[in-house]
Amino acid sequence: MAGIRRREVLVGAAALAAACRGLVSPVAAQSASQAAAAEAAKAEILRALFGDRVPVPGNVQLKIPVIAENGGSVQVAVAADPAPGGAMARRIVLIAPGNPHALAAEIRFGPRAARAEAVIRLRLGRSQTVLAVAELPDGSLRSASADITVTLGACAESFE
16 A cells, blocks of 8 residues: 555654744744844833833823734824822823834923823834833823734834
8 A cells, every 4th residue: 555654744744843943933033032122222212211210000091003004104192191189291202112213202291281192193113012101290100001013114224
């Protein structure tokens, strides 16, 4: 009987698995290095803007689409709740660590602003976690983050 033997199928499956493992690991390594670079960019921006102060999650609403077909113009809505005494946030900073320049926007609110909220459009280079940080009048920081999947990135190169 001339057919495929069980042992040949198992050896072929093992070879295919080994070959696939070789193809997947560079992608996983690239993804891990991008994540590490994004975290480093986020930490650098936070340190440059706020020094040693650390944002506490909460009291900030960040609305961003889950999927963006084009990263060239992604609508983002951000709002900060008033502080317990009723004082509003002085500024809200949006950080997109997956972009060549992580500081995506800085919105300042004057004493006459009715609410600390804004709707803007951002350019996003790739899928990433966008972070919004609100600075309250007492100097404390509040934050929110949201993940977005970008199918077609907008920031193709770094301008450094």
